[in-house]
Amino acid sequence: MRLSLGLCVLGGVLVSASGATLVLAALKITGMVPSLGGVALPHRVGWPMLTLLVGMGLLAAGWPSPKSPLLQRWQDFIRSFSQLWNHGNLIWRIVITALIGHLAISLAYFLGAPVDLHETFVERANLQGTLLSIRAGQRYVHWEFLARLWKETIPPRAAVAYRGHWEGPLVAYELYPRRLYLLPEDGRRLAANWHNHRWLAEKTKGKSLADRSTDEFWTQRTIWPSLDLETFIQQRHIEFLLTFDEADEKGCSLQAMPDSLRQEGLKKDSTPPLSSPQ
Amino acid sequence: MTQVVLTATYFGFLLVIWLAGRMWLRLFSSLFSQCPRDDQPGNAEAFLVGSAMLGLASYLVIAIFGRMPPLGYCLLVAVHCAMALVGWCVARRPAGPQWKRGLKTAFFIWAVILGLYAAQLPLTGYDARAIYGLKAKIVADGANLWGPDFRDPYRLHFGSNYPLLIPILESFLFRFRMILSGGDPWGDVGLPLIFYGFIVAGTLLVTKVTERLAPGWGIFSGVIWAITPMVWRWTEGAGLSGSADLPFAVFLAAGVFHLVEGWSSQDRFSLLLAGIFFGATILIKQEGLIGLGLGTVTIFVDQILWQRSRQKDNTPMVPNRGPSKLASFGVFLVILIPFLLFHRLVHAEMPQQIYMRSYAAALSWEWLQQITDRPATILSFAMKELINNHWGLAWPALVVALLLKRDRPLSPTVRRIRLFVLLLMAAYTGIFAVTPFPLLYHLHTAYARLMLHALPLAIVVLVEQLAASLDFTHFGHGNTPESTR
Numbered sequence: 158m159r160l161s162l163g164l165c166v167l168g169g170v171l172v173s174a175s176g177a178t179l180v181l182a183a184l185k186i187t188g189m190v191p192s193l194g195g196v197a198l199p200h201r202v203g204w205p206m207l208t209l210l211v212g213m214g215l216l217a218a219g220w221p222s223p224k225s226p227l228l229q230r231w232q233d234f235i236r237s238f239s240q241l242w243n244h245g246n247l248i249w250r251i252v253i254t255a256l257i258g259h260l261a262i263s264l265a266y267f268l269g270a271p272v273d274l275h276e277t278f279v280e281r282a283n284l285q286g287t288l289l290s291i292r293a294g295q296r297y298v299h300w301e302f303l304a305r306l307w308k309e310t311i312p313p314r315a316a317v318a319y320r321g322h323w324e325g326p327l328v329a330y331e332l333y334p335r336r337l338y339l340l341p342e343d344g345r346r347l348a349a350n351w352h353n354h355r356w357l358a359e360k361t362k363g364k365s366l367a368d369r370s371t372d373e374f375w376t377q378r379t380i381w382p383s384l385d386l387e388t389f390i391q392q393r394h395i396e397f398l399l400t401f402d403e404a405d406e407k408g409c410s411l412q413a414m415p416d417s418l419r420q421e422g423l424k425k426d427s428t429p430p431l432s433s434p435q
Numbered sequence: 436m437t438q439v440v441l442t443a444t445y446f447g448f449l450l451v452i453w454l455a456g457r458m459w460l461r462l463f464s465s466l467f468s469q470c471p472r473d474d475q476p477g478n479a480e481a482f483l484v485g486s487a488m489l490g491l492a493s494y495l496v497i498a499i500f501g502r503m504p505p506l507g508y509c510l511l512v513a514v515h516c517a518m519a520l521v522g523w524c525v526a527r528r529p530a531g532p533q534w535k536r537g538l539k540t541a542f543f544i545w546a547v548i549l550g551l552y553a554a555q556l557p558l559t560g561y562d563a564r565a566i567y568g569l570k571a572k573i574v575a576d577g578a579n580l581w582g583p584d585f586r587d588p589y590r591l592h593f594g595s596n597y598p599l600l601i602p603i604l605e606s607f608l609f610r611f612r613m614i615l616s617g618g619d620p621w622g623d624v625g626l627p628l629i630f631y632g633f634i635v636a637g638t639l640l641v642t643k644v645t646e647r648l649a650p651g652w653g654i655f656s657g658v659i660w661a662i663t664p665m666v667w668r669w670t671e672g673a674g675l676s677g678s679a680d681l682p683f684a685v686f687l688a689a690g691v692f693h694l695v696e697g698w699s700s701q702d703r704f705s706l707l708l709a710g711i712f713f714g715a716t717i718l719i720k721q722e723g724l725i726g727l728g729l730g731t732v733t734i735f736v737d738q739i740l741w742q743r744s745r746q747k748d749n750t751p752m753v754p755n756r757g758p759s760k761l762a763s764f765g766v767f768l769v770i771l772i773p774f775l776l777f778h779r780l781v782h783a784e785m786p787q788q789i790y791m792r793s794y795a796a797a798l799s800w801e802w803l804q805q806i807t808d809r810p811a812t813i814l815s816f817a818m819k820e821l822i823n824n825h826w827g828l829a830w831p832a833l834v835v836a837l838l839l840k841r842d843r844p845l846s847p848t849v850r851r852i853r854l855f856v857l858l859l860m861a862a863y864t865g866i867f868a869v870t871p872f873p874l875l876y877h878l879h880t881a882y883a884r885l886m887l888h889a890l891p892l893a894i895v896v897l898v899e900q901l902a903a904s905l906d907f908t909h910f911g912h913g914n915t916p917e918s919t920r
Contacts, residue, residue, distance in 0.1 A: 245905075248838050252901065255832035256659070263662035263827045270668075274552060277559070277669065319591050326565030326593035333572045333621055336584070337591035339789070344589060348790040352873035361875055368873040371805050375797060375871050381789075393583070 164219025171212025178205040186272065203269025207261060289406055293359070298406045300324050304331045307399065307411055311335050316394050318414065319343070321401035323354060328401065338393055341384050349376050355403065390414060437616045438624060442554045444611045445628045451512075451519040452632070453478065456485025458522030467704040479640035480708060482632060483689055486682075487715035489515060490600040494718065494777040501579045503603070508610050538654060546635055549667055552675065553631035557623045559669045561880075563677025564623075565593040571605035572621055575613070580781060588786045596785035598778065600718035601679040604629050627675045630682065634667055634674050637685040637891055644692045645895050648849055649902035656898040664825045665887060672884040673825065679719050680884040686715045687726050688891035691733075694767065695851040698734050701760060706767040713767075714774025722888065725862055727771070733855045734764075741847070797871035809874055813867045816878045821886065829890070833897040839904035849899055856892050863888075 178199055184190040185198035192198060199205070217228055218235045242250065266273075283290070284301040291297070311317060311332065319325050319337045325347070329337040339347065352372050357365040395414050402408030460476050463484075476484075489511065496507040558568045569592060578584045585595045605626055613620040641660040646653030660666060669675040690712030697705030713730060716723035787793065821830040845853075863885045870877045 248835060249904065252832055252836045252839065255828045255835060259659065259827035259829055259832060260662065262824055263664055266664040266668065266824075267662060270552065273668075274555065277556075281557075325591050326569070327561065329591040329593075330564040330569045330572070333569060334576060338587070338589050339591055341589070341789075344789040348792075351790075351792075352876055354876065357876060357879055360879065365873070365875040365879075368875045372873045374802070374805055375792065389589075393587070393589075 161219040161221055164215045165221075168212045168215030168217075168219060171208050172216060173212075175205040175208035175212060179209065186275075200272065201269055202272050203265035203267070206268040207265045210264075211261075295355070296404055296406070297355075298401070298403050298409060300328055300401055300403070301331070303401070303409060304328060307332060308335075310411055311397055311399075315396050317397040317399050318390070318395045319399050319401075321399075322347070322350070322403060324401065324403065328399075336393075337399070338395060340386065341381070341389065345381055348379070441612060441615055442625050442628070444615065445554070445608055445625050446550070448607060448611070449482075449628065449632045451515050452485035452489060453482045454485070454519035454522040455489070455515045456481035456483065456522070458518040458525070459484045459488050461522070461525070463707055464704055467702075467707070476708060477639060477643050479636040479638075479643060479685075480689060482636040483640075483686060483715070484708070484711055485515075486604060486632075487600075487686070487711050487718075490603050490715065490718055491773060491777070493603045494599070494781065497574075497580055497599075497603075498777055498780050501581045502577050503574050503606065504577055505610070508607065512607070542638075542657075545661060549634065549675075550628070550631055552667075552669075553627040554625050556625075556627045556669050556675055558626050558677035560671050560673075560676030560678045562593075562672070562679070562884075566597055567602050567605065567679055568623060568626070568677065569593070570595075570597070570599060570602035571609055571626075574599065574602055575606035575609035585785055588789050590788075592788070594788075594791070596782050596787060598718045598720060598723070598782060600715060601629070601682060623677075627669065627677055630675055630677060633682040633685050634661075637666070637681070637688070640685060640689055640692075641891050641894055644688070645898050647696075648846065648895065649899045652898050652902040655901075656894050659827075659829060659894050659898065660891060663827050663829055663890070665883065665890070668825065670825065672887070678884060680887045683716055683719045683722065684888045684891055686712045686719065687723075687888055688895075690716060690726070691730055691852060691855050691892060692848075692895075694730050694734065695848050695855075697763065697767070698760065698851075699847050701763045703763050703766045706763055707770050710767040710770030711774075714771050717771075717774050717778050722885070726859070726888075729855060729858045729862060733851050733858060737847070737851050737854055792871040794866075794869065794871060798869060802871075803869070806868065806874075809868045810864075812874060813864055813878065816882060817864070820878075820882055823883070825883070826886075829894060829897070830886075833893050836897050836900045836904075839900060841900070841903040842905070843903050845903075849896070852892050853896055856889050856896060859889050860886075 179202060181190075181193070181198045182200055182202050182205065185200045186202075190198065214231070217223075217231050220228060220232075223229050223232060242253070245253065281301075284299045285305065286302065287299060288302050289296055289298045307328075313334050314336070316336045316338060317332070318340050319328065320340070320343050321328070325337065325339070349372075352365055352368045354365065398410075398412045398414050400408060400410045400412075460481055464476075492511055492514075493503060493507070496503055496511070500507065558564050573584050573592075574580075583590055584592065608626055608629065609620065612622060616622070638657050638661045642653040642657035644653075645656035664673065666674045666681065672678050672680060674681040690709050693705045693709035693712060696702065697709055709730075713723070713727045716726050822828070866885075867874065867878060867882070
């Protein structure tokens with residue numbers, strides 16, 4: 158009797174707390190009340206919804222003399238489960254706890270998925286709709302925004318020389334059927350910079366940049382073919398030079414290739430490679 | 436409105452693959468009608484065989500013409516639609532898990548919700564776009580595989596020499612879009628539906644395999660797999676992100692299960708299916724060759740160890756079935772030939788991009804001396820990664836479950852699956868140890884995706900272990916698990 162009362166009280170508390178959190182989250186998501194007295198409201202609903210379900214489950218498990226068949230079956234299940242729990246040894250209980258944890262984490266993700274999907278679309282719209290954003294004090298230029306402009310300027314099926322970083326293959330995907338190429342010097346620079354990613358440096362607190370010790374060892378063993386730049390460009394019918402710098406919007410440009418060649422801007426790279434292969 | 440029509444077409448395409456797969460299963464099973472067979476392939480195998488055979492037929496077109504011409508698409512779709520129609524009318528209903536109505540309803544609701552997510556999403560992953568998506572666009576565009584798109588090392592095309600099965604399947608969707616949507620032929624909204632098909636097939640497969648090894652427990656495996664965030668989310672490397680790792684994982688699990696089952700029971704039909712599934716893994720990812728090698732090693736190492744243990748225990752040897760077993764294994768190898776041939780024919784001569792690095796060229800004594808500190812870094816990263824939320828707690832649960840005392844001995848099938856999972860994880864750890872790419876970069880971008888390859892079988896091992904350590908009467912199941920052969 159005391160256990161049933163305890164379950165009911167605990168379930169009731171969980172239902173009340175998670176219900177209130179969900180109401181606040183709904184206000185935030187719909188944009189009706191973005192913050193309350195300067196305090197940002199929650200916008201994740203996965204865990205509150207899960208807590209609500211757990212609370213309702215506890216409430217139903219402790220409900221005295223249930224009349225509904227569904228409620229009775231639920232209480233039977235809880236009784237069987239507690240018998241099983243008492244029957245098992247410590248390792249078995251740890252496994253079951255881990256599996257319940259698995260269920261909880263996964264369900265929280267599943268219940269939060271509509272909001273996550275909405276956020277994915279909002280983020281995508283932001284990337285395509287604004288030139289740059291500032292995160293943790295750093296400027297991030299959005300290639301997704303510029304891609305729309307590039308598509309308007311570069312004719313379909315044109316060949317383009319790309320000068321940039323690891324977003325290049327994504328730009329190649331987005332701009333298709335335009336063909337993107339790397340000029341030899343840009344290819345070498347990319348090859349020498351596998352360790353150099355801003356997101357990774359941020360995630361590893363700079364450790365990934367130190368990951369270069371073995372990298373240098375490898376890049377120094379690479380033999381690069383020497384190519385005549387003009388022939389290289391002519392063979393591939395490259396008409397444009399597209400430059401993208403994720404950290405500086407002023408470094409982003411789209412130029413017609415012959416002009417760049419005349420200025421010999423391609424032969425001398427403004428940003429020297431971090432390591433020169435021998 | 437166009438997107439709705441496109442989505443319906445994409446779903447229809449998945450349906451055609453599945454039904455044509457049923458027809459393929461019927462055709463293949465008729466070749467081995469005299470063989471002993473313990474179980475029938477189900478809907479999961481039908482979808483997987485349908486995808487693999489469509490991919491193989493497309494590879495044939497590519498090998499002949501160097502590209503996928505529009506007529507090639509029309510012919511393949513027409514043939515598969517005809518097969519699907521016959522499959523619908525003639526083919527025997529595949530064996531599936533016997534679920535109660537409530538479970539069927541829950542599965543249906545889950546599948547519909549997941550399908551709705553997949554239908555709205557574009558490709559979100561890096562590899563999904565840079566590697567597989569770009570290839571899909573090039574193939575759908577009818578570009579030549581012997582041309583600069585795939586063979587110029589300076590073309591900005593990430594992993595241009597990677598296998599093409601998934602891009603080929605995606606290219607069908609791009610072709611549908613070209614026909615139905617005049618304005619934007621290269622939009623990718625709804626493309627994750629291809630991967631949705633594999634998530635559902637994976638759920639059915641994991642359920643079926645577990646049910647076979649531990650009757651009554653299949654549903655637990657199915658639920659653990661289906662809800663694991665890494666399986667169905669759209670974050671980098673996860674199931675709906677568009678990365679090829681999830682289809683690879685499902686094919687690999689199906690291949691390993693049919694290989695060990697077929698080897699144990701000398702079921703040549705099962706071995707033929709294993710050959711198709713392993714063949715598909717080779718045409719999906721480069722790790723397919725590793726999987727095939729490990730699958731073969733697993734069978735023979737286990738056989739040798741088992742025979743030795745019997746000699747040691749002075750247990751009477753069973754009659755020598757070696758020649759017959761090897762003949763059955765021949766079926767597995769023969770069906771692999773077209774997959775290996777197309778892999779060799781199409782991809783062998785493709786050059787690597789200038790910014791990629793060769794594992795083989797990196798391996799040297801000098802290099803190995805440079806990387807002695809890596810195993811510790813990998814282990815530490817693995818510990819953190821495998822308790823990451825996007826796995827739920829599946830991996831810790833497996834590790835602890837393996838400590839449970841079993842009430843019954845390991846069956847050969849379970850023993851071999853365990854050995855395969857162990858070898859696969861060890862091989863992948865080895866890859867990271869010798870990678871010519873910076874280690875932290877490689878770990879952060881590839882470790883989770885590679886571990887996904889082992890997840891379906893790891894879940895089977897986890898639930899089978901739980902089943903074997905519990906008295907079955909608790910759940911009211913009187914069924915005996917798979918007998919020890």
